[in-house]
Amino acid sequence: MSFKFKKIICVRLIIMIFLILLGGCHSTTKGNIKNPHNQNKIATPFSKKGILLYKGETGLLLINNKSPKKHDDSLDTPLLVDKYKHDLIMMDLTKVDTTELSKGQTIEIWFDELQESFPPKATVEKYKIIID
Structure with a gap:
């Protein structure tokens, strides 16, 4: 075989490998949500259930099947965070009504x-109030 013929076969082989790898990178977005901040990034929604301890622009959700004590209603945010630190999610509620x-209330976010x-x-992207 001549050198020119080997070079052509090698280039075709590299192009074919590149196309196969490119085809393998194709992904489907079925069942996923496009992230509004980065259109190329796909996000999978997660949910958590819990009791709303504090409501403002930032809320506190008590999770892991914990129930607050009655006198905890009057505690301010830093004390609530300190008391329930392993069972809280701090929620940004600016995107929802x-x-x-x-x-x-018991809610799912x-x-x-x-x-x-x-x-x-x-x-929080959305929430649902759970009626006991």
Whole structure:
């Protein structure tokens, strides 16, 4: 075989391998949500259920089947965080209408990302009030 013929076969082989690898990188978005902040990133929604301890622009959700004690209603945010530190999610509620929410309700929240902080933080995409 001549050198020119070997070079052509080698280039075709490299192009074919590249196309196969490119085809393998194709992913489907079925069942996922497009992240509004980064259109190329796909987020999978997560949910958590709990009791709303504090409502404002930032809320506190008590999780892990814990129930607050009656006198805890009057505690301010830093004391609530200190008392329930391992069972809380700090929620950013700026993306949802919170007029129906009130302290003490059991709710389920959906979010795309749970930030690993102490306590963990999440931006709520939607919520549902659970009636006991």
